[in-house]
Amino acid sequence: MDGIHDLGGRAGFGPVEREADEPAFHERWEARVFAMIGAAAAAGAYRNADQFRHAIERIRPDAYLCDGYYGRWLAGLETLLREAGIVQADELRARIAALGGDPTRPGGARPAEAPDRVAYPPAGEGNRRSVAAAPVFAEGDRVRTASFGVSGHTRLPAYARGRRGTVTTWHGAWVFPDSNAHGRGEQPQHLYTVVFDGVDLWGAAAEPGTAVSLDLFEPYLTAWTAEVDT
Amino acid sequence: MSEQDWRAIRAEAIESLLVERGLLDPADVDRVIETYNDRVGPMNGARMVARAWCDPDFKARLLADGTAAMAEFDFGGAQTEKLVVVENTPDTHNVVVCTLCSCYPWAVLGLPPRWYKDPAYRSRIVREPRRVLAEFGLVLDDDVRVRVWDSSAEVRYLVLPRRPADADGLDEAALAQRVTRDAMIGVAQP
Incomplete structure (x- = not known):
């Protein structure tokens, strides 16, 4: 989806602000949220990281930018727990009020466009799978990425849409986030590292001698030839 | 409040x-x-880097199959199903990001620092890597190519930095102390 999370190439964020000797967690509530994400998965609130990532993508854009990383996790956690029926919105509001918080403050994320619960268990450990189909592309192949975005979860960033690049590595088949995030099955797809010259991404504004590589699923790619391009 | x-x-x-x-x-x-805090953090990746600097056979294995090399150290766990190690050379500098969320090789670097997860780094490093690296204090010559690795699937990336020129005579454990988290993300040189 064309959400605020898709940050590559956006302008206006200013310098990268760093902090010396950062702890793993700055506040205890951050570690609480981290632990609860694991507990929520164990409780069946969500089945895979794709579903969790998409919950975070559905956060209000202003909250996404302002609440910080664990603030985003907190909203994703709340969303998944509510959508799974493990925590009810009214009992959470009551609990927030009892703890001295503001129960009217909006939390969580918007509903998914096509709400669907992920009911199936993973087909195996991790995300790597085997598929019968041979990979369409090989190292050195020139490819073009899809030109248009999709309404749901996807892993093709907007800045790399409709661009031409070169396949450098084939990684085998992996669970397809675009379907897995929405409970439409794992639908494993071949995955490739594709390198894009800076000029092909940013035009004349590109810094010289720079390239960006992305790990892209086969459905995002078509073969590119010079004839097609002109 | x-x-x-x-x-x-x-x-x-x-x-x-x-x-x-x-x-x-x-x-x-x-x-x-x-x-x-104590078990999973950049000290893990630093041990792999230091060994690669000392042991050419291990370095070859690390670059050929980062996941298998990680297993030699018993490093594993969440968020690092496939590890790819990319080597900095005199010609090419590598730097890692996740523009869509904050994917990061937890098993070898621990949890990412805030700046890695914040919009400024995620938005800018793909578009103006030389400028961002310079802000980190890493000014690269014009003839050094910069390759940015945007972690958009489940593959995780670790940069193998160049061995410091002034580290002759240091053993593996002492070298590991020189390897910083930022060098393994690719925004610093040890």
Whole structure:
């Protein structure tokens, strides 16, 4: 989806602000949220990281930018727990009020466009799978990425849409986030590292001698030839 | 009420509901803190880098199959199903990002620093890597190519930095002390 999370190439964020000797967690509530994400998965609130990532993508854009990383996790956690029926919105509001918080403050994320619960268990450990189909592309192949975005979860960033690049590595088949995030099955797809010259991404504004590589699923790619391009 | 308070209260509210339902052991929070403070962090990746600097055979294995090399150290766990190690050379500098979320090789670097997860780094490093690296204090010559690795699937990336020129005579353990988290993300040189 064309959400605020898709940050590559956006302008206006200013310098990268760093902090010396950062702890793993700055506040205890951050570690609480981290632990609860694991507990929520164990409780069946969500089945895979794709579903969790998409919950975070559905956060209000202003909250996404302002609440910080664990603030985003907190909203994703709340969303998944509510959508799974493990925590009810009214009992959470009551609990927030009892703890001295503001129960009217909006939390969580918007509903998914096509709400669907992920009911199936993973087909195996991790995300790597085997598929019968041979990979369409090989190292050195020139490819073009899809030109248009999709309404749901996807892993093709907007800045790399409709661009031409070169396949450098084939990684085998992996669970397809675009379907897995929405409970439409794992639908494993071949995955490739594709390198894009800076000029092909940013035009004349590109810094010289720079390239960006992305790990892209086969459905995002078509073969590119010079004839097609002109 | 500070910005932080509402998140802490909300987290506590959800935690109390999960504990009541028997879905969360409150001790899990301390286990998480202990894990990422003491056991899983950039010291893991630093040991691999230092060994690669000392042992050419290990370096070859590390670059050929980062996941298998990681297993030699018993490093593993969440968020590092496939590790690819990319080597900095006199010609090419590598730097890692995740523009869509904050993918990061937890098993070898621990949890990412805030700046890695913030919009400024995620938006800018793909578009103006030389400028961002210069802000980090890493000014690259024009003839050094920069390759940015945007972690958009489940492959995780670790940069193998160049061995410091002034590190002759240091053993593997001493070298590991020189390897920083930032060097393994690719925003610094050890």
